[in-house]
Amino acid sequence: MQITIIGARGQLGQDLRLSLAADGHQLTCLTHQDISIENAASIEAALDQSSPNLIINTAAYNKVDQAESEPDIAFAINALGPRLLAQYCQKHKICLLHFSSDYVFGLEGLRKPAYKENDPPGPISAYGQSKLAGEYFIRAICSQHYVVRTCGLYGKAGKTGNGNFVETMLRLGKERDELSLINDQHCTPTSTHDLSAAITRLITTDQFGLYHATSQGKTTWYEFAQTIFDLAGIEVQTNPITTEQYQAAAERPRFSVLDCSKLEEVTGFSFPHWKQSLSTYLESPDLDINK
Numbered sequence: 181m182q183i184t185i186i187g188a189r190g191q192l193g194q195d196l197r198l199s200l201a202a203d204g205h206q207l208t209c210l211t212h213q214d215i216s217i218e219n220a221a222s223i224e225a226a227l228d229q230s231s232p233n234l235i236i237n238t239a240a241y242n243k244v245d246q247a248e249s250e251p252d253i254a255f256a257i258n259a260l261g262p263r264l265l266a267q268y269c270q271k272h273k274i275c276l277l278h279f280s281s282d283y284v285f286g287l288e289g290l291r292k293p294a295y296k297e298n299d300p301p302g303p304i305s306a307y308g309q310s311k312l313a314g315e316y317f318i319r320a321i322c323s324q325h326y327v328v329r330t331c332g333l334y335g336k337a338g339k340t341g342n343g344n345f346v347e348t349m350l351r352l353g354k355e356r357d358e359l360s361l362i363n364d365q366h367c368t369p370t371s372t373h374d375l376s377a378a379i380t381r382l383i384t385t386d387q388f389g390l391y392h393a394t395s396q397g398k399t400t401w402y403e404f405a406q407t408i409f410d411l412a413g414i415e416v417q418t419n420p421i422t423t424e425q426y427q428a429a430a431e432r433p434r435f436s437v438l439d440c441s442k443l444e445e446v447t448g449f450s451f452p453h454w455k456q457s458l459s460t461y462l463e464s465p466d467l468d469i470n471k
């Protein structure tokens with residue numbers, strides 16, 4: 181398949197590139213220097229040069245706290261950008277695969293069952309609202325679409341790029357004697373290596389629609405960080421705290437665990453448990469972006 185990846189220098193973009201190339205696809209990789217998804221002229225200039233069967237958009241505005249003070253920018257990139265891409269793909273009969281977030285949920289703080297794709301969303305942050313709007317535009321405009329919700333991504337490219345929770349903990353764990361970590365937000369952090377393997381399967385199915393895609397199991401940021409420190413052999417005192425004690429600018433879901441059984445049924449792909457994936461990530465070498 182001829183595939184264009186947008187956001188190719190990001191942590192998910194880089195792992196998708198490796199996984200899709202290994203599966204024999206021809207790739208065009210577009211970075212932020214090549215395309216700005218909130219600009220229609222930039223989209224046409226960058227995409228008219230290739231004739232892909234599929235466009236994969238990993239570009240997004242991901243600064244969850246900052247989005248509270250600049251929601252217009254978050255909406256331009258996370259909602260209007262996907263709308264423009266959906267219009268372009270529909271016009272040119274191209275399939276579009278786009279990523280969304282567990283942060284489209286959050287209203288039901290005391291929820292226990294994992295969310296299925298047809299459960300009603302309820303974002304509680306500007307970032308979550310902007311991602312949900314992006315989903316709706318794509319689902320309404322582009323007939324051949326996959327929209328994939330995931331959570332807490334970490335990939336090797338995050339080490340030198342925009343960062344991720346694992347790399348932040350590895351750094352802070354060495355810099356500080358003590359860390360306070362939220363222990364009442366439940367979700368499932370996911371490796372971009374595993375997510376890329378799942379996407380490589382999904383695009384062969386032509387089973388378009390909305391999907392949940394995360395590692396198995398669930399955890400809190402406190403337990404996740406403690407496991408990072410245990411596996412990496414870092415000694416640092418960790419203190420469990422509540423969401424209120426942390427005082428972040430944006431509200432985060434207390435529960436945003438996603439049920440991924442639809443993806444598993446359609447692709448036959450089973451994500452590893454989050455602890456297994458974290459261990460694999462910590463043991464694997466850094467990315468060579470020239471490969």
Ligand SMILES: NC(=O)C1=CN([C@@H]2O[C@H](COP(=O)(O)OP(=O)(O)OC[C@H]3O[C@@H](n4cnc5c(N)ncnc54)[C@H](OP(=O)(O)O)[C@@H]3O)[C@@H](O)[C@H]2O)C=CC1
Binds near residue numbers: 241
């Ligand atoms: N990170 C996470 O924990 C989660 C992410 N997601 C979603 O998964 C997807 C991939 O995330 P991830 O790989 O972590 O993101 P990254 O921030 O690692 O990568 C995003 C890439 O997109 C580029 N980009 C940013 N804005 C634009 C723009 N306006 N036009 C074109 N390119 C742009 C960035 O370039 P530059 O840095 O140069 O601006 C960067 O290379 C996103 O849709 C995100 O919302 C969902 C759940 C969790």
Ligand SMILES: Cc1cn([C@H]2C[C@H](O)[C@@H](COP(=O)(O)OP(=O)(O)O[C@H]3O[C@@H](C)C(=O)[C@@H](O)[C@H]3O)O2)c(=O)[nH]c1=O
Binds near residue numbers: 243244281344345359
């Ligand atoms: C650094 C740090 C964070 N935290 C908490 C804050 C927050 O609730 C949680 C995660 O913090 P982060 O800033 O890594 O991540 P955050 O921006 O909340 O993460 C999100 O990214 C976006 C893009 C998504 O779509 C989500 O799926 C999610 O992974 O950890 C602590 O409790 N202690 C700390 O020392």
